[in-house]
Amino acid sequence: xxxxxQNPRHKITKRGQNVTFRCDPISEHNRxxxxxxxxxxxxxxxxxxxxxxxxxxxxxxxxxxxAERPKGSFSTLEIQRTEQGxxxxxxxxxxxxxxxxxxxxxxxxxxxxxx
Amino acid sequence: xxxxxxxxxxxxxxxGENLVLNCSFTDxxxxxxxxxxxxxxxxxxxxxxxxxxxxxQTSGRLNASLDKSSGRSTLYIAASQPGDSATxxxxxxxxxxxxxxxPGTSLSVIP
Numbered sequence: 001x002x003x004x005x006q007n008p009r010h011k012i013t014k015r016g017q018n019v020t021f022r023c024d025p026i027s028e029h030n031r032x033x034x035x036x037x038x039x040x041x042x043x044x045x046x047x048x049x050x051x052x053x054x055x056x057x058x059x060x061x062x063x064x065x066x067a068e069r070p071k072g073s074f075s076t077l078e079i080q081r082t083e084q085g086x087x088x089x090x091x092x093x094x095x096x097x098x099x100x101x102x103x104x105x106x107x108x109x110x111x112x113x114x115x
Numbered sequence: 116x117x118x119x120x121x122x123x124x125x126x127x128x129x130x131g132e133n134l135v136l137n138c139s140f141t142d143x144x145x146x147x148x149x150x151x152x153x154x155x156x157x158x159x160x161x162x163x164x165x166x167x168x169x170x171x172q173t174s175g176r177l178n179a180s181l182d183k184s185s186g187r188s189t190l191y192i193a194a195s196q197p198g199d200s201a202t203x204x205x206x207x208x209x210x211x212x213x214x215x216x217x218p219g220t221s222l223s224v225i226p
Binding site: 004006033035040041042043044045048056089091093103104105106107108109111 | 119121147149151156157158159160161164204206208213214215216217218219
């Protein structure tokens with residue numbers, strides 16, 4: 001296992017199209033996070049899963065966004081009817097709930113450009 | 116609501132200098148604080164993790180300290196190198212199982 005994997009690395013789409021990103025966490029990690037990062041800013045929290053349960057969603061996650069983690073392993077983030085303001089880097093992270101040691105490991109991200 | 120700030124926003128230093136990056140957070144009820152490095156267009160690389168019960172962590176030329184009561188952390192980089200040029204982000208894990216990031220400090224080390 002080489003860490004958190006995200007696909008695709010880059011996605012260019014026309015406004016109004018739907019896009020789906022995939023995140024494969026480190027295999028034994030039961031927590032999975034999605035973040036969005038725009039240029040010059042730190043990552044902003046979008047949503048969080050523990051196993052297959054989606055425990056929290058940010059207000060940033062509008063109705064056009066949906067995330068799933070059907071079997072508690074990989075996760076998908078779908079954006080429907082994309083808008084130019086959705087252009088950003090989408091980062092996935094995973095961690096394991098194991099005592100107090102909850103270091104988060106991040107993937108390389110998916111860069112979305114909406115034209 | 117937890118807010119994380121970082122000072123300075125950008126820093127440019129000559130190679131070989133020791134430097135300090137600052138991170139502040141508003142709510143001291145954190146589980147841990149993590150420092151990350153991000154190269155342009157790339158994901159995040161974890162540098163150091165400090166648990167809430169710890170005061171500092173060291174890795175090579177990096178040393179991070181944590182003062183939970185005052186809501187501050189510093190990242191000390193000794194003998195800076197051009198390869199250290201990147202954006203450095205601090206993040207705190209809150210009691211709501213969220214990791215909240217600061218805006219980052221963009222570091223440029225001039226050869």
